[in-house]
Amino acid sequence: xxxxxxxxxxxxxxxxxxxxxxxxxxxxxxxxxxxxxxxxxxxxxxxxxxxxxxxxxxxxxxxxxxxxxxxxxxxxxxxxxxxxxxxxxxxxxxxxxxxxxxxxxxxxxxxxxxxxxxxxx
Amino acid sequence: xxxxxxxxxxxxxxxxxxxxxxxxxxxxxxxxxxxxxxxxxxxxxxxxxxxxxxxxxxxxxxxxxxxxxxxxxxxxxxxxxxxxxxxxxxxxxxxxxxxxxxxxxxxxxxxxxxxxxxxxx
Numbered sequence: 001x002x003x004x005x006x007x008x009x010x011x012x013x014x015x016x017x018x019x020x021x022x023x024x025x026x027x028x029x030x031x032x033x034x035x036x037x038x039x040x041x042x043x044x045x046x047x048x049x050x051x052x053x054x055x056x057x058x059x060x061x062x063x064x065x066x067x068x069x070x071x072x073x074x075x076x077x078x079x080x081x082x083x084x085x086x087x088x089x090x091x092x093x094x095x096x097x098x099x100x101x102x103x104x105x106x107x108x109x110x111x112x113x114x115x116x117x118x119x120x121x
Numbered sequence: 122x123x124x125x126x127x128x129x130x131x132x133x134x135x136x137x138x139x140x141x142x143x144x145x146x147x148x149x150x151x152x153x154x155x156x157x158x159x160x161x162x163x164x165x166x167x168x169x170x171x172x173x174x175x176x177x178x179x180x181x182x183x184x185x186x187x188x189x190x191x192x193x194x195x196x197x198x199x200x201x202x203x204x205x206x207x208x209x210x211x212x213x214x215x216x217x218x219x220x221x222x223x224x225x226x227x228x229x230x231x232x233x234x235x236x237x238x239x240x241x242x
Contacts, residue, residue: 001227015136015201017147024145026138029201041225073230075220076213080136080150082221092197099196100203104162106122109194 007079008034013049016081018059018091021070027091028099030059032081037072044069046083063119065089090114128200129155134170137202139180139212142191148212149220151180153202158193165190167204184240186210211235 008014013031020027032040033049036056040047046059046067060066067085074081090113092099101110129135134152141148153161154170157177161168167180167188181187188206195202211234213220222231 004223004225004227006225015150017138017150019145019147024140026140026147026203029136029138029196037225071230072225073221074223074225075150076215076217076222077220080220081225082147094197096197099198099201100194101197102125102195104125104127104158104193104195104202106125109192 004074004078006034006037006074006081007077009079013051014079014081016048016083018046018067018083018085018087020087021084022086025098026100027067027085027087027097037081040069040072040083046085059091060088063089063093065091065114065119067091089119093120095119125195125199127155127158127195127202128198130200134172135200135202137169137204139167139188139204139206139208141208142205143207146219147221148188148206148208148218158202161190161193161204167206180212181209184210184214186212186235186240188212210240214241216240 016032018027030048036047036049066088071084090097095112095114095116096110097113137153139148151169157168157170187209192205211218216233216235216237217231218234
C-alpha cells in the first residue's frame with residue numbers, strides 16, 4: 001500500500017473529524033498540519049494544529065483527555081481527515097463527551113462527563 | 122430555546138460533517154454558508170456551499186443521492202456543524218457510501234454502493 005498524499009492546500013491545514021471508534025459518536029472537529037499528522041501517526045495519539053494559538057498541540061496534553069488513534073482516514077479529495085479514536089474522558093473543554101452537544105436550535109443533547117473547573121486550572 | 126449564532130468567520134463558511142443518523146458512519150465533510158444553512162433548515166435537505174464552483178448546492182440535486190437532515194448540531198465554538206442525516210444511496214461521487222473510504226496508509230476500507238458512471242453523465 002502507498003500512503004495517500006494529503007492536500008493541505010493554501011492554508012497548510014486540513015479539517016479533521018474525531019470520531020469515537022466504538023460508538024461512532026462525532027466528538028470534535030479541529031485542524032491538522034503536516035507535522036500534526038506525522039506526530040499522530042508516530043505516537044498513536046491525536047495531534048492537531050491550533051489556528052488561534054498558532055501551534056501544534058496534543059489533544060489531552062494538559063487535561064489528560066487523550067485520544068488514542070485506531071485509524072486515520074482520508075476523504076476522496078484528500079483534503080479532510082477522519083481520526084477514529086478511543087477518547088479518554090471527554091473531548092470538549094466544556095466537560096461534554098462531544099463538542100457537538102447542542103442543536104442549532106439551542107437544544108442541549110450532549111452528555112456532560114466531567115467538571116471543567118476540576119480539570120483545567 | 123434560542124438559536125445558536127453560528128460563527129462563519131472571515132471566510133463566511135464553516136465546515137460541516139455529515140453523519141448517518143442511524144449507523145453513525147461519517148459520510149463526508151463539506152462547507153456551509155449562511156444561505157446553505159438556512160436552506161437546509163427550511164427544506165430538511167442538506168445544502169452546502171462549493172468553494173471550487175463558488176455556489177450553493179443541494180446534496181443529491183443531480184444524482185438523487187439526497188441527505189434528509191434529522192438534526193443540525195453545532196460545536197462548542199459554534200464554528201463547525203454536524204448534519205445528522207438519512208443518506209439516499211451513497212454520499213461520495215466515487216460511488217462509496219462515505220467519502221472516507223480509505224485510510225491514510227492507502228487501505229481501502231469503505232463500501233462501494235453505486236456505479237458513478239451510471240449516476241453522473
